[in-house]
Structures are given as structure tokens and as C-alpha cells.
Amino acid sequence: QKEVEQDPGPLSVPEGAIVSLNCTYSNSAFQYFMWYRQYSRKGPELLMYTYSSGNKEDGRFTAQVDKSSKYISLFIRDSQPSDSATYLCAMRGSGYSTLTFGKGTMLLVSP
Amino acid sequence: GAVVSQHPSWVICKSGTSVKIECRSLDFQATTMFWYRQFPKQSLMLMATSNEGSKATYEQGVEKDKFLINHASLTLSTLTVTSAHPEDSSFYICSMSIAGGVIGQYFGPGTRLTVT
DSSP, X not given: OOSEEOOOOOEEEETTOOEEEEEEEOOTTXXXXXXXXXXXXXXXXXXXEEESSEEEEETTEEEEEETTTTEEEEEESSOOGGGOEEEEEEEXXXXXXXXXXXXXXXXXXXX | OOOEEEEOSEEEEOTTOOEEEEXXXXXXXXXXXXXXXXXXXXXXXXXXXXXXXXXXXXXXXXXXXXXXXXXXXXXXXXXXXXXXXXXXXXXXXXEEEOTTOSSOEEEOOOEEEEEO
């Protein structure tokens, strides 16, 4: 079993849809959870991060962490064509900075 | 804030030559730097981690004599691909983290290497 599992997609939705992106993980030591957005041929851009369990909202984006289920989600409301990108989840334990990444989910939002 | 630049953004070289990629933090000092490689439609693969003034720690399967990493200062790291071959063609991305920072890593825009 891989440490972090993420469905590669692609996930195709119409503009305005609510998008749900998810990752599962196996290492219970993970404490910090991040979501990165990566446009084609560009470096990843940090979208959101969450510490431990709970929700965090930033504009159209909401990150959720359920440590009991080892499951994290990123919700995008009112999706836009400009949201079309690959979304990578990443996580790490406390005290060190090496991140473990998911494979990324490609999202396509059509006008 | 937390801007990381990479140079060059795209390089084409002939097989057998060496290529150097620079990674700089523009507005912060990074204690740890990371180099990743990404093949098309694949996730980021960590190649090595380095702290300023220390030798880089390479991931299993990454040849340290082929991928030379120099962590010159708190704002600069370089990756040199020596005697490049077509199978080294990939997207190379650096990232940096800040001491005590909880957010994680800040990534550069990446360098696309094509070896002919």
C-alpha cells in the first residue's frame, strides 16, 4: 500500500460545479496536510494547508482533514475554467519538512 | 512573499554534456532545499534534500555522481546533471522550506530538460 493514494483522474466538470478532490493515507504520523495546484509545465503552487483534523476555508476552496479515517479532501465551489490544473495533496509529520505527495488529480473545468 | 525562481526554464542539450540548473529564493532564507523530478503525468519524485553547508542526502536510486547538488547559500542551490542522456529528459523542480515554517515547501517554476 502506498503512503498516499490519490485518483489521477481526469475529473471533468462543467463550469460552476462543486468539485471534490480526495486523498487517503496510511501513515498516522502525518500532521500537516497541504494542497498544491500545478498548471501544465509549471511548478506546484501551495493552495491551502491544514494542521491535524478539521476544516479550513479560503474563498471558493475548503480543505477537510479526517485523521480518524486518514482521509483528506479539497472542495472547490463555483469551479472556473481557470481552475483546470492538476491538484496534488501532500503531507508530513511534525518536526521535519520532507513532504509525501499524492500522484495528483487532473481537473478539467469546461466553460 | 516566498518566491522561488529557477533558471533556465527550458534547456536542450546534447547527449554527454552537462547542464546546471539554478534555484534561488528571492525574498526569504531557506534552511532546506529539495530537488524533484517529474515525468509527464506523474507525481513529483524527490531526488535529494540538502541543508546549507551540508552534503545533499539522495533518495534511493538517484545517482549522486550524476546529479550534483550544491547548496551554496541560504538562497541558492544548484543541480548539475552530468553527462546527460536522453533518459534524463524530464521536468526538474526545486523547492525550499523555511526553518520553523509549518506551511511546507515553496516550489520553483521548474526547468524542462530535453537531452537529444
